[in-house]
Amino acid sequence: MAGSGSDVPARSRWSAREAELLAITLQLLQQHGYDRLTVEAVATQAKASKATVYRRWPSKADLVLAAFIEGTRLTVVPPNTGSLRGDLLALGTQVCRQACEHGSTMRAVLNEMSHNPGLKEALQNEFVHQRRLVIDQVLADAVARGEADPAKFNDEIYDLLPGYLVFRSLLSAREPTDETVRILVDEVLLPILR
Amino acid sequence: MAGSGSDVPARSRWSAREAELLAITLQLLQQHGYDRLTVEAVATQAKASKATVYRRWPSKADLVLAAFIEGTRLTVVPPNTGSLRGDLLALGTQVCRQACEHGSTMRAVLNEMSHNPGLKEALQNEFVHQRRLVIDQVLADAVARGEADPAKFNDEIYDLLPGYLVFRSLLSAREPTDETVRILVDEVLLPILR
Amino acid sequence: MAGSGSDVPARSRWSAREAELLAITLQLLQQHGYDRLTVEAVATQAKASKATVYRRWPSKADLVLAAFIEGTRLTVVPPNTGSLRGDLLALGTQVCRQACEHGSTMRAVLNEMSHNPGLKEALQNEFVHQRRLVIDQVLADAVARGEADPAKFNDEIYDLLPGYLVFRSLLSAREPTDETVRILVDEVLLPILR
Amino acid sequence: MAGSGSDVPARSRWSAREAELLAITLQLLQQHGYDRLTVEAVATQAKASKATVYRRWPSKADLVLAAFIEGTRLTVVPPNTGSLRGDLLALGTQVCRQACEHGSTMRAVLNEMSHNPGLKEALQNEFVHQRRLVIDQVLADAVARGEADPAKFNDEIYDLLPGYLVFRSLLSAREPTDETVRILVDEVLLPILR
DNA sequence: TCATAAGCGAGACGGTACGTCGTGTCTTACG
DNA sequence: CGTAAGACACGACGTACCGTCTCGCTTATGA
Incomplete structure (x- = not known):
């Protein structure tokens, strides 16, 4: 069954300190x-010394990436509202909130990523992949409910919803609103998926 | 009138040096x-001295922003291929190329922008606005040709095409391809606009 | 002969500007x-431009040296009070005043002189020599009046009076006073010279 | 009391580095x-970094002053030759050597001192005062030996010997020689002090 | 009378040093 | 032994000044 959820949300591997x-x-x-x-x-x-930080993360960039992943990891929750439209709206809203909250962090990580392949890979594995799983599950649930046609799925633009919203949050000066999400869902995504 | 193109592409205000x-x-x-x-x-x-640089741009961040805007300003060209589909494909392709070429620069500027309102405003005025004009013209041309229905235009997501492509270029590890553009245009935008 | 004064005080060679x-x-x-x-x-x-300055003096050091020499040149006056004691007191007082007035300038010129042989030579020719002439004349006048014994003159320490006073003005924190000059003259120089 | 010498030569307060x-x-x-x-x-x-220098001395001027004081502090030694004449000759010789050796440094410090009251005070406390102590001791020893008459001491020109020699070293082009010192002592100072 | 040149103001320029700050490594001393 | 404290080498930042240079503008003479 879709969403059997064998992936436990990966308990943080960090100590309290x-x-x-x-x-x-x-x-x-x-x-x-x-x-x-x-x-x-x-x-x-933190009433710590720099050495204490550097003992754990080899550079400022790594520290920031870890902080970012830790900060966003907590909030990845599959919506599961019972309808495709509800799931998509919830997903969009969640993306907007996260991107708004962690905007400057994401921009920073993004920038550092440019010239740090290790960071890039880490970001892909730990961040992007998590989000892909959520989307897959939403769509699978929709198919199970007969709300979406699997033939219409398109791997190329599966992340059109979060992608555009993230773009709006991070790069454009027009922060996305609930209305933005609604229009995206009702006028773009649902017509395509059905 | 659509395509009147009275806007000369804003001659650069920089000297040769x-x-x-x-x-x-x-x-x-x-x-x-x-x-x-x-x-x-x-x-x-440049066989110059730091003072020569700092005389013009008060900080490294300003220098980089100016370089970015200058570097991208040159390439803003309304497509005008004769059909809406052609224009959209051209636009998408152009966005992909630019975002790929200047990816790290954009990421850097973006990051710096976060905490520099002056830069943010400058970027909006000089960069985003230029691109909006191009899109408006493409759509206006399409309406003039009877290829699009003005009632379907949606200001909220008018930049869905470039937005998602930029997202793919800058934030995702999946760089957009010609196929990405084609699918976006044929399966998302054209159905909506007609 | 005393007061032969064939040396006109060398009219300044500078224009008004x-x-x-x-x-x-x-x-x-x-x-x-x-x-x-x-x-x-x-x-x-001076409402001038740097080029105007550099056209006349090749460097800051030269400019400062010239300013110093010009500033002190005006005040070199043989005392000629009629008595050796009066001349020495006048000489001492004059030295004190000059050294006090132009103290920081002299220190600056001195410092630059250290590593600029040209300046050193110029300073010797234009400054030290002028002062030597004054002392010689005072002593010659005293001999002519029978107030001093030429046999007691000592080339080694002929500038003991101005030398010590300059030291006091420039290097010590104890600026010389009239009393300093009086003691030097009455208790040191006159006993020696007679 | 003469030679009580309770003043340990003020151990340097600097670390080895x-x-x-x-x-x-x-x-x-x-x-x-x-x-x-x-x-x-x-x-x-020094295989160090600028920060390491600036951590200790807030500016180049302070660094140089400290270097100068440290460089000269080591060499302040009361002569104690057994006779007033010997002490004075030794003192004069020592002054000549120091002033010659550290001439450019002294000139530099002097210049900087002009407009830096803190430096001026520091120089007075740490440099001038040390030298005064030496002279006082030499004279006290002479009195103890009956070689000098305390009534002849004159606070105004107590530093006539070092003062004139320093003048000759730093300001005049005529560096003092052993003969200069001898004449000063035999023909100027001893007649006065006895 | 006008033009051609010489001098000047203004200030940009290449260069170099200053003094500051942040990174990432390292040592010392404490618990 | 791990840690807080912080010194350290390195290197970039942004500023200031020196001495050179190029621009126009003025002025002062010679055709």
Whole structure:
């Protein structure tokens, strides 16, 4: 059955102390952005020393990536509202909230990713893949309910909904609204999927 | 009237020397990324001194933004292929190429933008607005040819095509292909617009 | 012979404009010291341009030296009070006043001199030599009046009076007073010279 | 009391690393002069970084002053030859050597001092005062031996010997010789003090 | 009377040093 | 032994000044 959910949401592998460091990193990141975030500040605020940070993450970039993944990992929840439309709206709303909340972090990670293949791969594995699973499940549920035609699925643009919303959140000055999500779902996605 | 094209593509306001500095900045940016780009290197390669750079742009971030805008400004061309489908495919292809070419630059600018309202506004005015004009013209031409129904236009998601493609280029690991563009146009946009 | 005075005090070779530049230089020099004096400031204050300054003096050091020499040249006056004691007191007082007035300038010139043989030579020719002539004349006058014994003259320490006073003005924190001069003259020099 | 010598020569307050930095500074200072000395060069030669230098001394001027004081502090030695004449000759010789050796440094420090009251005070406390103590002791010893008459001491010109010699070393082009010292002592000072 | 040149203001420029700050490594001392 | 504290080498940032240079504009003379 779809969504048998054999993937337990991967309990965090960080200790309490590490989680605290990541939380502080995330907070400072949102406040000041990547460039103006200093490892020194993270350590100071955690009453730790820089060495304590660097012992766990080999560089500022790794620290920030870990903080970002940890910060977003918690919120990946398959919607399961009972209808395809409801699921898509929920998914879109969730993406908007996340992208808004972690906007500067994502931009920072994104930028660093450009020239750090390791980060890129890590981001793909730990972030993108999780989200793909959610979408697959929503669609599978819809098919199971007879709300969507599997023949209409298109792997090329399976992430059109979250993709465009993320674009709107991170790159455009027009933050997506509930109306944006509604229109996307009702006028673009549902006509295609049915 | 549609396609009247009274907007000359906004002649650059930079002198030859400044354009040279921006070009070098852009090149080094693509090679090394924002963090590993040094103003000193830009100056050296231009046989200039740091002061010459800083006289024009007050910081590294401003320099990079200017280089980015200059680098992309040159390539904004309304397609005008004669059909809506052709225009949309051309537009999509152009977006893909630009986003691919200037990917790391865009990511860098994006990141810096997060905490620099001046940059954000500048980017909106000089970059986003230019692209909106192109889209408006494409749609207006289509209406003039009877290929699109103005009632179907939706301001909320008018940039769905470039938006999703940019998302794919900059954030996803799946760079968009010609097939991506084709599917978007044929299976998403055209059904909606007609 | 005493007072033969064939040396006219060497009319300044500077034009009015040049003298103005030197005066401004001297003033700024006394206010801010050598390091914090900028050629730019001299030019600005004279409503001139840097090129105008550099056309006349090849470097900041030369400019400052010229300003210093011009500033002190005006005040070299053989005392001629009628008695050796009066002449020495007058000489001492004059030295004190000059050294006090142009203290920071002298220190600056001195410093630059260290590593600029040209300046060193120029300073010797144009400054030290002038002062030697004055002392020689005072002593010659005293001999002519029978107040001093030529046999007691000592070339090694002929400048003991101005030398010690200059030391006090420039290097020590104890600026010389009239009493300092009096003691030097009455208790050191006169006993020796008679 | 004469020779009570309770003043231990004030152990340096610098660590080994700091002393090394100061020694390098002093060496480069003597080679190149103040203006042409760069903090970068000091750091490089010490295999240190600029930050390491600036952590200790807030500016180049402070660094140079410290180097100068450290460089001269080591050599302040009361002569104690057994006779007033011997002590004075030794003192004069020592002053000549120091002033010659550290000439450009002294000139540089002097210049900087002009507009830096903090430096001026520091120089007075740490440098001038040390030298005063030596002179006082020499004279006290002479009195104890019956070689000098305390009534003849004159606070106004107590430093006539070192003062004039320093003047000759730093400001005049006529560096003092042993003969200069001898004449000063035999023909000027001893007649006065006895 | 007008043109051709010489001098000047303004200020951009290449270069170089300054003093600051952040990263990532390392040592020291404490618990 | 792990940690807090923080010194350290490295290197980029952004600023300031020096001495050179190029622009126009003025002025002062010579045809």
